[in-house]
Amino acid sequence: MGWLVVLLVLLGPGGGECRAAGNFVMVANVANGLTSITPQDVQLIFLSRKRSWPDGTIIAPVINENTKIYESFSYTLLKRSPRQYLIFRKKMLFRGQGMPPPVVQTDQEVVAFVAAHAGGLGYVSPEAVTPAVKVLALSQ
Numbered sequence: 620m621g622w623l624v625v626l627l628v629l630l631g632p633g634g635g636e637c638r639a640a641g642n643f644v645m646v647a648n649v650a651n652g653l654t655s656i657t658p659q660d661v662q663l664i665f666l667s668r669k670r671s672w673p674d675g676t677i678i679a680p681v682i683n684e685n686t687k688i689y690e691s692f693s694y695t696l697l698k699r700s701p702r703q704y705l706i707f708r709k710k711m712l713f714r715g716q717g718m719p720p721p722v723v724q725t726d727q728e729v730v731a732f733v734a735a736h737a738g739g740l741g742y743v744s745p746e747a748v749t750p751a752v753k754v755l756a757l758s759q
Contacts, residue, residue: 643688646730646752648739651676655756656740661696664740666707667717672738679736680720683729683743692742 645656652674663669664680671677683689693701708719723729726747733739734751741752748754 642691642744643683643742644745644748645740645742645755645757646733646748647755648733648737649751649753650737651739651753651755653755655758657758658696661740661757662698665697665704665720667711667719676738678740679732679738681729681732681739681741682720682722683726683741684722684724685726685744688726688742688744 645661647653647656651672653672660669664678665682669678683692690701693699693704697704699707711717711719721732723732726743729741729743730747730749730752733741739752740755
Protein backbone atom coordinates (compact mmCIF):
# COMPACT_ATOMS: atom_id res chain seq x y z
CA MET A 620 0.00 0.00 0.00
CA GLY A 621 2.88 2.40 0.79
CA TRP A 622 4.32 2.13 -2.73
CA LEU A 623 0.92 3.11 -4.16
CA VAL A 624 0.90 6.33 -2.13
CA VAL A 625 4.45 7.13 -3.30
CA LEU A 626 3.47 6.43 -6.91
CA LEU A 627 0.40 8.67 -6.67
CA VAL A 628 2.45 11.47 -5.12
CA LEU A 629 5.10 11.21 -7.84
CA LEU A 630 2.57 11.06 -10.66
CA GLY A 631 0.41 13.84 -9.27
CA PRO A 632 -3.07 14.70 -10.48
CA GLY A 633 -2.06 14.76 -14.16
CA GLY A 634 -1.07 11.08 -14.20
CA GLY A 635 2.22 11.26 -16.10
CA GLU A 636 3.16 14.79 -15.09
CA CYS A 637 4.41 16.14 -11.81
CA ARG A 638 5.25 19.72 -10.86
CA ALA A 639 6.84 18.98 -7.50
CA ALA A 640 9.01 15.97 -6.93
CA GLY A 641 9.11 15.40 -3.24
CA ASN A 642 9.82 18.77 -1.67
CA PHE A 643 11.31 20.62 -4.67
CA VAL A 644 10.42 22.00 -8.09
CA MET A 645 12.66 22.47 -11.11
CA VAL A 646 13.09 26.11 -12.13
CA ALA A 647 14.48 27.62 -15.32
CA ASN A 648 15.17 31.09 -16.64
CA VAL A 649 11.95 32.80 -17.75
CA ALA A 650 13.33 33.08 -21.31
CA ASN A 651 13.49 29.27 -21.58
CA GLY A 652 10.89 28.06 -24.09
CA LEU A 653 10.29 24.74 -22.34
CA THR A 654 7.35 24.10 -20.02
CA SER A 655 8.46 20.65 -18.86
CA ILE A 656 11.54 18.49 -18.53
CA THR A 657 11.99 14.75 -18.16
CA PRO A 658 13.72 13.23 -15.14
CA GLN A 659 16.17 11.65 -17.60
CA ASP A 660 17.11 15.06 -19.01
CA VAL A 661 17.59 16.48 -15.51
CA GLN A 662 19.90 13.57 -14.72
CA LEU A 663 21.90 14.05 -17.94
CA ILE A 664 22.22 17.80 -17.31
CA PHE A 665 23.41 17.50 -13.71
CA LEU A 666 25.81 14.70 -14.65
CA SER A 667 27.23 17.00 -17.38
CA ARG A 668 26.14 14.71 -20.21
CA LYS A 669 23.69 17.19 -21.75
CA ARG A 670 25.00 20.71 -22.15
CA SER A 671 22.52 22.68 -24.26
CA TRP A 672 18.79 23.33 -24.51
CA PRO A 673 16.94 22.45 -27.76
CA ASP A 674 17.35 26.08 -28.94
CA GLY A 675 21.15 25.84 -28.56
CA THR A 676 21.43 27.87 -25.34
CA ILE A 677 24.14 26.48 -23.04
CA ILE A 678 22.58 24.99 -19.90
CA ALA A 679 23.78 26.53 -16.64
CA PRO A 680 22.73 24.18 -13.83
CA VAL A 681 23.18 25.14 -10.20
CA ILE A 682 23.26 22.86 -7.16
CA ASN A 683 21.18 23.80 -4.13
CA GLU A 684 22.84 22.31 -1.06
CA ASN A 685 19.89 23.05 1.22
CA THR A 686 20.02 19.69 3.00
CA LYS A 687 16.43 18.46 2.63
CA ILE A 688 16.02 19.69 -0.95
CA TYR A 689 19.45 18.46 -2.06
CA GLU A 690 18.84 15.00 -0.62
CA SER A 691 15.41 14.69 -2.22
CA PHE A 692 16.71 15.93 -5.61
CA SER A 693 19.74 13.66 -5.50
CA TYR A 694 17.86 10.47 -4.65
CA THR A 695 14.78 11.22 -6.81
CA LEU A 696 16.34 12.47 -10.03
CA LEU A 697 20.03 11.62 -9.97
CA LYS A 698 19.47 8.16 -8.47
CA ARG A 699 22.47 8.76 -6.21
CA SER A 700 23.01 9.71 -2.61
CA PRO A 701 24.24 13.27 -2.02
CA ARG A 702 27.63 11.79 -1.06
CA GLN A 703 27.85 9.78 -4.30
CA TYR A 704 27.01 12.89 -6.31
CA LEU A 705 29.66 14.91 -4.45
CA ILE A 706 32.26 12.24 -5.25
CA PHE A 707 31.14 12.27 -8.90
CA ARG A 708 31.59 16.07 -9.04
CA LYS A 709 35.05 15.87 -7.46
CA LYS A 710 36.16 13.12 -9.87
CA MET A 711 34.87 15.15 -12.81
CA LEU A 712 36.99 18.11 -11.74
CA PHE A 713 40.05 15.97 -10.91
CA ARG A 714 39.95 14.18 -14.27
CA GLY A 715 39.62 17.44 -16.19
CA GLN A 716 36.22 16.47 -17.55
CA GLY A 717 34.84 19.95 -17.05
CA MET A 718 33.64 22.10 -14.22
CA PRO A 719 30.86 20.76 -12.03
CA PRO A 720 27.85 23.04 -11.56
CA PRO A 721 28.26 25.87 -9.04
CA VAL A 722 26.96 25.20 -5.54
CA VAL A 723 24.78 27.56 -3.50
CA GLN A 724 23.25 27.18 -0.06
CA THR A 725 19.77 28.71 -0.32
CA ASP A 726 16.71 28.76 -2.54
CA GLN A 727 17.11 32.53 -2.96
CA GLU A 728 20.62 32.05 -4.36
CA VAL A 729 19.29 29.46 -6.84
CA VAL A 730 16.54 31.82 -7.98
CA ALA A 731 19.06 34.65 -8.42
CA PHE A 732 21.47 32.40 -10.37
CA VAL A 733 18.78 30.98 -12.65
CA ALA A 734 17.31 34.44 -13.29
CA ALA A 735 20.76 35.79 -14.20
CA HIS A 736 21.68 33.01 -16.66
CA ALA A 737 19.70 32.47 -19.89
CA GLY A 738 20.30 28.71 -19.68
CA GLY A 739 19.81 28.56 -15.91
CA LEU A 740 18.35 25.43 -14.31
CA GLY A 741 17.99 24.65 -10.63
CA TYR A 742 15.70 23.23 -7.98
CA VAL A 743 14.07 24.98 -5.05
CA SER A 744 11.32 24.43 -2.53
CA PRO A 745 7.91 25.23 -4.08
CA GLU A 746 7.37 28.24 -1.83
CA ALA A 747 10.62 29.85 -3.05
CA VAL A 748 9.41 30.29 -6.65
CA THR A 749 9.22 33.92 -7.75
CA PRO A 750 8.27 35.62 -11.05
CA ALA A 751 12.02 35.82 -11.78
CA VAL A 752 12.03 32.11 -12.73
CA LYS A 753 9.62 29.62 -14.24
CA VAL A 754 8.70 26.18 -12.97
CA LEU A 755 9.35 23.29 -15.33
CA ALA A 756 6.95 20.41 -14.85
CA LEU A 757 8.59 17.00 -14.55
CA SER A 758 7.16 14.80 -17.29
CA GLN A 759 7.73 11.25 -18.47
